[in-house]
Amino acid sequence: MTQAETDAFEKVSSGVYIEGLAIDHERDLIWYSDVIAGGIHGVKPDGTKVATLNPERMWTGGVAMNADGSVLSTGQGGIMxxxxxxxxxxxxxxxIDGKPINGINELMPDGMGGLFFGTNDIEMVIEGKAPRPTQLYRLSVEGELTKLADGLGFTNGIMFDATRQRFYCNDTFHGTWAFDVAADLSLSNRRMVIEKEDADGMCLDAEGNLWVTGFRSNFFTRLTTEGIRLPDYPTPGGSITQLRFGGADMRDIYFNSVPADGGDTLKDGGEIKAGDSFLFRGRSETPGLKLEPTRFQLR
Structure with missing residues (x-):
């Protein structure tokens, strides 16, 4: 990608530390969370502000759409x-198992109305201490909860491919795991496909290529389904927490940028105040995988 193409990215919105990201295809909106300033914020592609949900809630790491138009969000206490x-x-x-939830980070629709999600140790994150091991779960559309994997360091971005045969999960300070997916959506054969010490968000394009962001990286790390490393995709951001594809042709790229040292500041228990985190929009030659909404009956 040339410098001119990198410069073609434009800032859509800003915050203190922007994290969760979802494309609302029905309303043509982008919803993103700010884990420090709080809230889930909805904007149009041109940056026009539309709404703010849960303005006082911090540490929302994942956002997704439900079929009725509701916005799902993670964080302390579970999924709202x-x-x-x-x-x-x-x-x-x-x-989970009759106990209050410490924290949930990223989530991903399972293609059958339910969702996958990964836990995180928000208690230790807030204190700037090493987090305890985390898990992957599936919540079916009927409300049945199933543990899929245990002993992960820090679950982050997750993706489920279009063939429903491969599942990916970032383990933040180690890299990206891939799993095989059975007919009942259970996971097996865990293996590391990318070693990356700042693995954060992820997305898939229409060709099945994996795009991984890093909280110390200003580019997307990309990998084919065969495990071949593609050229890195540079951006004008400091570091990147999450990305999603959108637009009518699914070739718009939206990504959340944070200060280059922001992730390490949070990891060490430091404080971030400056509003130099941005939602960017650009274009991709390859369209992205469109994520199906969940189909929970919400009341």
Whole structure:
């Protein structure tokens, strides 16, 4: 990618530390979270502000769409939902095995109405201490919860490919795991496909290539389904927490940029105040994989 193409990215919105990201195809909006300033913020592709949900809630690492238009969001205490049209909100999940949830980071629709998600140790993150091991789960559309994997260092970006045969999960300070997916959506054969000490968000393009962001990296790391490393995709950001494809042709790229040292500041328990985190938009020659919404019955 040339410097001119990199410069073609434009800033859409800003915050303190922008993290979760979802494309609302029905409303043609982008929803993103700010883990420090709080809230989930909805903007149009031109940056026009539309709404802010859960303005006081911090540490939302994942955002996704439900079929009724509700916005799902993770963080302390579990998974919440907000319907921007009705103003109603509630909790989708607050307990695991009868115990209150410490934290949930990223989530991904499972293609059958439910979702995959990874836990995180928000308690230790807030204190700037090493997090305890985390897990991967699936929540079916009927509300059945299944543990899929355990003993991960720090679950982050997750993706489920279009063939429903491969599942990916970032383990933040180690790299990207791939799993085989069975017919019942259980996971097996875990193997490391990218070693990366700042693995954060991820997305898939229409060709099945994996795009991985890094909280110390100003580029996308890309990998084919055969495990071949593609050229890195540079951006004008400091570091990148998450990316998603959108637009009518699925060739718009939206990504969240944070200060180059922002992730390490949070990891060490430091404080971030400056509003130099940005939502960027650019274009890709390859369209992205369109994510299906979940289909939970929310009341």
């Amino acid at each position: 939902w907000n319907n921007p049209d009705t103003g109603k909100s509630g909790w989708l999940l607050q307990e």
